[in-house]
Amino acid sequence: MRRYYNAYSHALKSRFPWKVYKLPLDAGFNCPNRDGRVAFGGCTFCSNASFSPNSGGPLKSVREQVAEGIAVYRKRRFGGEKFIAYFQAFSNTDAPVDRLAALYDEALSHPDVVGLAIATRPDCLPEPVLDLLSRLQKRTALFLEVGLQSSHDETLRRVNRGHTFAEFADAVGRIKRRELYLSTHLILGLPGEDRSMMLETAARIARMPIDAVKLTHLYIPRQAPLAQAFRRGELSLLTLPDYIQLVCDILERLPERLIIERLMGELDGEDILAPRWGKHKGEILEIIEAEFARRGTCQGILFGESAQGAIGCDDAQVQRCIPPITAPIKS
Ligand code: SF4
Known part of the structure; x- marks a missing residue:
């Protein structure tokens, strides 16, 4: 089967001998971006409570959540x-090291x-926390996620991120010195951003040691x-066709090794609240693949010299691009 991008599911399959959820x-x-230590109110797109398996009820212990989640x-x-x-919910390195170690x-x-x-956020990764994560990586497979959303400081200010691109870059350097697996989050369609700004963010990420x-x-x-601005009609959101084009444009510019x-x-x-595109995830993934097929391209085609000849990646090509996750499997 032809694959057009380096999907996480394939990376997990190559890393673990089981189906992993x-x-x-x-x-x-x-x-700290919500409770006043960095800012009040948080990022304007954030409603992190919706990620919580405890939404609407008293907080259960991590042990209880794991057991109940696995049963479900x-x-x-x-x-x-x-x-x-x-x-996942909120900033998951934002506590004293002893407390973090106990929860993990x-x-x-x-x-x-x-x-x-x-x-977590780039400003919640002091050295003692990174040392803890480094020790954890020797015991288990560790996937660290650091939010960025945009590489443009004016956008980060507009959405009240409470950090700059330089702070993110500094965190990346300190994380990679410890050889931790690092993924980052990007949002397409943030207020004030046009296609060229989003492609510029992709180009910056492409040159960083991000996994x-x-x-x-x-x-x-x-x-x-942001819901208030949307209700007042002050915010326009991407249409699905626009999003598909952007996703393909961005993946073409990201290196093939990037998961x-x-x-x-x-x-x-x-x-x-919005947008309501009327499609399920599987349908949208099919549309993205169809767009790559129509273009005759795939992830990495526009990323530097190394992408030459990558048109129409087959299975073997994509497999070669998937880097090993170096942490040992916990038995
Ligand atoms: S950093 Fe994350 S948890 Fe904090 S306000 Fe922004 S999106 Fe929400």
Whole structure:
């Protein structure tokens, strides 16, 4: 089968001998961009509560969430598979090191948890936390996610990110000195951004020692600050055809080695105000592949010299581009 981009699912398959699922957790973290330490109110697109498996109820322990989450997955997916505990809600390195170590250990104590994914901000990664992550990487598969969203400081200011591109770049350098796996989040369609700005962000990311990227379209949760601007008609969102073109344009400019962890944001659900594209994830992925087929291109085709001759990647080509995840598998 022809593959047009370096999908995370393929990277996981080449890394683990089992089918591995990500198990979202809410460990009760906050975010310094919401509680006043960096800013109040958070990023204008943020409604992180919607990521929480505890939404609407009292916070359960990490141990309880892992056990309950695994039971639900197994009921729905019929498998005795393994899991990556995904510390997803808010900023998951924003606590004293001892507290972080205890929470991560709690997740790893389940025998079917074979890795940790930890999402955070660039300004929540002081050296002692990175030292902890470095030690953890020797015990388990570790996937660190650091949000960026845009490389343009004017956009970061506009959406109240509370950090600059330079702070992100500094965090990347300190993370990669420890050889941690690093993915970053980018949002397409942020207020004030045009195609050239988004392509510029992709070009900057392409030159950094980043392992993976999560792309999402700008979507508006009902509780996010941007919802008010959207309701007042002050915000225009990407259409699906525009998004498809942008995704292909960006993947063409990212190196083939870079793993694509995600290709769209939330599409439906009570919490999502807009956009409503009327398509499921699988349908959108098919449209993206059809667009690559129409163009006769694939990920990396416009990335520097190394991309020469990459048109129409076949399985073997894509496999060669998937870097090994170096952490040992937890047995
Ligand atoms: S998106 Fe992340 S960094 Fe921004 S306010 Fe929400 S939790 Fe904090």
